[in-house]
Amino acid sequence: MTKICLVRHGETDWNAAKRIQGRTDIPLNDTGKWQAEQAGLYLKDVHWDVVISSPLTRAKETAHLILKHVHAPLVIMDDFIERDFGDAEGMSLEERQKLFPDKQYPNMEPLETIQDRMLEGIEKVRAAYPDQRVLIVAHGAAIHALLTTLADEQMDLQNTRLVNACLNNVEWTDGTWKVRDYNVVSHLTQTSPS
Numbered sequence: 001m002t003k004i005c006l007v008r009h010g011e012t013d014w015n016a017a018k019r020i021q022g023r024t025d026i027p028l029n030d031t032g033k034w035q036a037e038q039a040g041l042y043l044k045d046v047h048w049d050v051v052i053s054s055p056l057t058r059a060k061e062t063a064h065l066i067l068k069h070v071h072a073p074l075v076i077m078d079d080f081i082e083r084d085f086g087d088a089e090g091m092s093l094e095e096r097q098k099l100f101p102d103k104q105y106p107n108m109e110p111l112e113t114i115q116d117r118m119l120e121g122i123e124k125v126r127a128a129y130p131d132q133r134v135l136i137v138a139h140g141a142a143i144h145a146l147l148t149t150l151a152d153e154q155m156d157l158q159n160t161r162l163v164n165a166c167l168n169n170v171e172w173t174d175g176t177w178k179v180r181d182y183n184v185v186s187h188l189t190q191t192s193p194s
Contacts, residue, residue, distance in 0.1 A: 002126045002172040004134045005043070006143045009054075009062040010035035011164040018093040021058075022085035022141075028061045035165035035188060036062040040069035042167075042187035048072045049132035052125065054080040054139060062165070063137040070135065079121030082139035084109040111145060118146035126172055143168055150177045157182065 010032025014021045028036065043066060052075045053063035063074055086107030088096055096103070125134055140162045148157045150170060160183060162168070167184040170177050 002129065002131055002134070004122060004125065004136055004170050005048075006146070006168040006170065007039055007062065007066070007135060007137045008140050008143055008162050008164055008166050008168075009056075009058040009137060010039075010065075012058050014090075015164055020085050020088050020091055020096060021139075022082050022089045023056070024089050025057050027057050032058065032164060033061070033065060036065035037068070038187045039165050039167065040066035043135065044069035047133060048135050049129055050075055051135045051137065052077050052080065053137040054078075054082065054142070056081060056139070059137045059139065063135075066135065066137070072135070077121060077124070079117055079124065080136055080138040080142060083114045083141040083145065085141075114142060114145045115149045118142055119149060122146065122170070122177070140164075146170075147179055147182055151179050155179060155182075163188070 010028045012021065012026040012032055013029045014024070014026045016029065016031070039062070048070050049072060051063050051067060051070065051072050053059045055076050055078055060076070067074060086105045086109070088100060088105035088108065091099070125136070144157065144160070144162055147168060151157050162183055163185050165188060168182040169180040171180055
């Protein structure tokens with residue numbers, strides 16, 4: 001059984017300011033570094049065969065901070081890059097609500113495209129690392145798109161906002177992907193130093 005833990009990257013200044021990032025390459029802030037460190041400490045007692053990261057800086061920084069505690073090779077995969085939000089990239093929440101109240105941003109990557117890309121990505125992972133434990137560091141919208149695709153009818157994830165550095169576990173069992181849990185934040189219960 002292939003087990004995948006999808007980790008959302010730690011916080012950035014744009015996350016804190018509610019600016020939409022998408023493919024814009026923003027680094028972690030101090031809170032984000034602390035969150036990634038906490039994720040690594042939480043994950044260290046389980047054996048992981050590989051850590052895979054999106055190519056964006058915030059994901060790679062999160063992966064490197066986790067790798068201070070988890071001993072596994074790091075692989076960068078473009079499949080797990082964030083959704084492209086088109087003309088809304090960099091806009092604040094207020095700007096987006098004013099200009100695009102329906103959340104249909106011009107030139108945005110279609111939902112079906114990101115769902116297909118994320119599904120193809122985890123299928124590549126399953127083929128490359130069968131019956132292994134894999135950590136994937138990715139992004140909120142990308143992980144959400146995958147989880148909503150994999151979730152069964154008992155799970156309603158549509159309005160779930162994934163927290164920075166949350167953990168989301170899926171596994172391949174009985175010929176299908178199953179969402180075991182999502183938005184796990186118990187490792188972030190202490191107060192951040194910032």
